[in-house]
Amino acid sequence: MPFYISQNTLKQQVKLVVKNWPFAEIKSHQARILLCKLYGFENQHDYLKKTHETPSSLTPINEQTVINAYLQWVKRLAKLGSINEIQAKNLLHILWPTYLAPHKHLKEKLYTCKFKFHGTCLDFLNQATEDKWVDYKFDDRPSVKDAIEAIGVPHPEVGGITIDGTDVDFNYLLEDAREVEVYPHPYETGLLPYKPERKSTFLLDVHLAKLTRYLRMAGFDCLHESKDIGDELLAHLSQTNDYILLTRDIGLLKRGNVKHARWIRNTEPQAQFKEIVDYYDLLDKFKPFSRCVKCNGDIQPINKESIKPAVPGQIFESQESFKQCAHCNQVYWKGSHYDKIKNILLQAE
Ligand SMILES: [Zn+2]
Structure with missing residues (x-):
């Protein structure tokens, strides 16, 4: 049932709406139509007709009826005026100060x-x-x-x-x-992104250099944030299907475009490595000595003679097989990282 609003009150309220409208401008005639609809009339004609001819059929305005209508008015005003509900509430408190002043709590979230x-x-x-x-x-x-x-x-x-x-x-x-x-995670329905279905590349923020090395030692493809990759690019890359962002920066994880990601709980690198191996179930995907810990390039077996100038003579004499990074030419042999990697991988098992 529409409300009984005197023409005088309506006129004052039109002025208040024009004066306090949250956006740049609303014309008087627009404000008048908006208020007529807010109070339950189809249009201005409907308002004039009912107010003159059948005022007793309308809902009287008093503190109780205003409070009762409040939530409905907030929604309707927000919709009619394309404003948000907080702005709508502010306007209603300006339009009905006497009735709403004792009910300031209504302004709180709905x-x-x-x-x-x-x-x-x-x-x-x-x-x-x-x-x-x-x-x-x-x-x-x-x-x-x-x-x-x-x-x-x-x-x-x-x-x-x-x-x-x-x-x-x-x-x-x-x-x-x-x-x-x-x-x-993991959760049975799979409605929300957990980890990529295909092979995945880890993206690690600048503070996770050691974890990056460990993951590369185990053979995992890892991009590490450096001067060249900022938060923006990390977040951008991580919205595609093939990347998992690892970070201790909770704000970075809240970026809307981040898809697969984990907040690293541990602060100690070996514990971080174990955490990731467990969380993403990586144990059976280890491929040790397949990736360069420095640059993430592939490392391949290489003819011993061809790397002679690149390794100390003693190493050259004592080792039989060597590998080399196809990207940065770093040479690997079993003595160098081998024992350390083996220990770390064994501890992760
Ligand atoms: Zn390399």
């Missing part, structure tokens, strides 16, 4: 969902939240991905999301009063 985080998702939250529901308040309709990141968990770490028990993907738009549960 909706609440409950979130519960599981497993390693809790690594990003206060541990006291384990097994507890966390309230998340919002206006409009954020995606569940944005809400999860606003609470603190970067999206690449999320393997599964349920809303009231049903699996959804990142694009689901939140509504009021839902129960959202967030699970880490």
Whole structure:
């Protein structure tokens, strides 16, 4: 049922809307049509007709009816004016100051969902939240991905999301009063990106030089951030299917275009290596001594005589087989990294 608004009140409110409109400009006649529709009339003609002819059929305006209509008005005003709900609320408080002043709490965010985080998702939250529901308040309709990141968990770490028990993907738009549960990888439905299906290249940020070396020793293709690869490019590369971004920078993981990625929990390089081997199940993919630890190039067996000038004489005499990086020409033999690599790989098993 439309509301009874006197012509005088409507006239004042048109002025207020024009004066306080959140964007550059709204004309008086546009503001008048908007207000007529806000209060439940089809158009100005409908407003004039009903207000004159059947005022008793209209809802009277008082504190109670304004409060009751508040949420509906916020949504309608936002939609009619193409403004967001916060702007709509601000305008309503300007239009009805007397009735709304005692109800300032209405300006707070409109909706609440409950979130519960599981497993390693809790690594990003206060541990006291384990097994507890966390309230998340919002206006409009954020995606569940944005809400999860606003609470603190970067999206690449999320393997599964349920809303009231049903699996959804990142694009689901939140509504009021839902129960959202967030699970880490691996998660059975596979709705959210975990790791590339085909062969993968690791992208490591600038702080992970040692982990890069270990992964290369084990034969994994690794790009390491240097002066040439900044955050922007790392994030850009990681949105394609074949890259896994590894970093200790949570902000980098929250970039929207990052797809497959992991926040490295450990700070000690060997522990980091084991962490990655376990998380991505890499043990049976080891190909030691196939990749150059310096430049990521392929290393190939090479004729012993041809590298004579490049290695110390004693090494040349004592070793039988040599390999060389096809890209940077670094020469490898069993004595150099062999024992160290073997130890690290054995420890990872
Ligand atoms: Zn090399």
